[in-house]
Amino acid sequence: MKKDTKVVRGGLNKKRNAGVVNTPVVRASTVVFENVAAMREATGHAKTFAKSLYYGRRGTPTHWTLQEAITTLAGGADTVLAPSGLAACTLAILGCVKAGDHILVTDSVYEPTRYFCAGLLQNFGVTVDYYDPAIGAGITDLMKPNTTLVFCESPGSLTFEIQDIPAIAAVAHARGAKVAVDNTWASPLFCQPLALGADLSIEAGTKYIVGHSDVLIGAITGTQDAIKGVQKAAGLLGIAVSPDDAYLATRGLRTLAVRLRHHQASALTVAKWLQSRPEVKRVLYPALPEDPGHALWKRDFSGASGLLGVVFKTTSQAAVDAMIDGMELFPLGYSWGGFESLIVPAAPARTTQTWTEPQPGIRLHIGLEDVDDLIDDLDKGLARFRKVLG
Ligand SMILES: Cc1ncc(COP(=O)(O)O)c(C=O)c1O
Numbered sequence: 001m002k003k004d005t006k007v008v009r010g011g012l013n014k015k016r017n018a019g020v021v022n023t024p025v026v027r028a029s030t031v032v033f034e035n036v037a038a039m040r041e042a043t044g045h046a047k048t049f050a051k052s053l054y055y056g057r058r059g060t061p062t063h064w065t066l067q068e069a070i071t072t073l074a075g076g077a078d079t080v081l082a083p084s085g086l087a088a089c090t091l092a093i094l095g096c097v098k099a100g101d102h103i104l105v106t107d108s109v110y111e112p113t114r115y116f117c118a119g120l121l122q123n124f125g126v127t128v129d130y131y132d133p134a135i136g137a138g139i140t141d142l143m144k145p146n147t148t149l150v151f152c153e154s155p156g157s158l159t160f161e162i163q164d165i166p167a168i169a170a171v172a173h174a175r176g177a178k179v180a181v182d183n184t185w186a187s188p189l190f191c192q193p194l195a196l197g198a199d200l201s202i203e204a205g206t207k208y209i210v211g212h213s214d215v216l217i218g219a220i221t222g223t224q225d226a227i228k229g230v231q232k233a234a235g236l237l238g239i240a241v242s243p244d245d246a247y248l249a250t251r252g253l254r255t256l257a258v259r260l261r262h263h264q265a266s267a268l269t270v271a272k273w274l275q276s277r278p279e280v281k282r283v284l285y286p287a288l289p290e291d292p293g294h295a296l297w298k299r300d301f302s303g304a305s306g307l308l309g310v311v312f313k314t315t316s317q318a319a320v321d322a323m324i325d326g327m328e329l330f331p332l333g334y335s336w337g338g339f340e341s342l343i344v345p346a347a348p349a350r351t352t353q354t355w356t357e358p359q360p361g362i363r364l365h366i367g368l369e370d371v372d373d374l375i376d377d378l379d380k381g382l383a384r385f386r387k388v389l390g
Helices: 003-009 036-047 061-074 085-094 111-119 136-142 165-174 224-237 243-253 256-275 294-300 317-325 371-389
Strands: 078-082 102-106 127-131 147-153 178-182 200-204 218-222 280-284 307-312 342-346 361-365
Touching (some): 061 200, 078 085, 078 224, 085 111, 085 218, 102 111, 111 127, 127 136, 147 165, 165 178, 200 224, 218 224, 256 280, 256 371, 317 361, 317 371
Parallel strands (some): 102 147, 178 200
Antiparallel strands (some): 078 218, 200 218
8 A cells, every 4th residue: 555545544443333434432431341361362462552441551552543543654563652752752662761771862852852851851860962963873982881772863852964874774773773763754654664773763743644633642653673662651541541532533634634634735835935035044844955864864865744844044033023023824832744834933942052043933834815915914024024123
């Protein structure tokens, strides 16, 4: 099956769906058994994380459909669901580490993932170092005997560097470490980190999989070996996802391919327009031939999504605020990946001093509105920006 077909048909199961197209929302805490033997059998299946009805926290057919669809698309052995994208990132890490371990995290990581490392992981005796996202095979110099995980995010949050996952994975595996990739920007439609050598691929399903800005959900897909640790961590921690949210995520997933291609086309148009503007120093969007990550993006991705960054030649907080506050079609809000356009100010926080561009910039999510209307709104916004800078 081609990827677009997997998006539409992955996880569909006539029997499970009782004759209707979509798996119904199965709401459950308690599952009742015919007899003690049936209970024992289900309990045995639960220990192996098989998709068998045992107790609501361990998932229902509504969850299995989504898990199977994402697993098929991401090309893994199984998928663990989490109640948010951040929970998927933290769970992936927890599934790979123990006290005394050391992990390497890209300096372009989504900031709350960094807060988890500093605020909780280090309390449990796991040490963390940050690396330049452009490091590639150079990661070898940072590996320690106790390094068990390299955490990547490609492209990175706010700064959009593409990472060389095959080069990093080759080094990590030679040293017995695993590689996890936050793949939210591309979604499993446009990039499959497992095929590039990663062990775990993480999605904030909240973004493009859900696609409508109304559900928080996360997913971790892994190789047979790597997913076991994540399943165990999720089971022990009592991680559970609402079946209503799993249902909505599956519904969103079915239109991922058509939505993402529209996001891509409009984002590329906006990115090119922004590049031609006198206020703009750089547009951070790997699909642009001028982007430093373009060659890797072309090698490893089959498309680009709707999220991009803008670096201004000269900037000030007041100028960026004036631009943002007057936008009509770009509401100010966190998150992205829904049908709508969004804007936020962007000032990346780094540990390795590898980002020296003028701050603040802005981050734009290019939604499914008419692209001419979006450009018109941005044009007016840049006029406000210029007026403040004088
Ligand atoms: C790259 C990336 N990963 C993870 C997350 C976390 O997702 P959630 O908001 O569902 O916790 C986000 C949210 O913005 C993100 O941008």
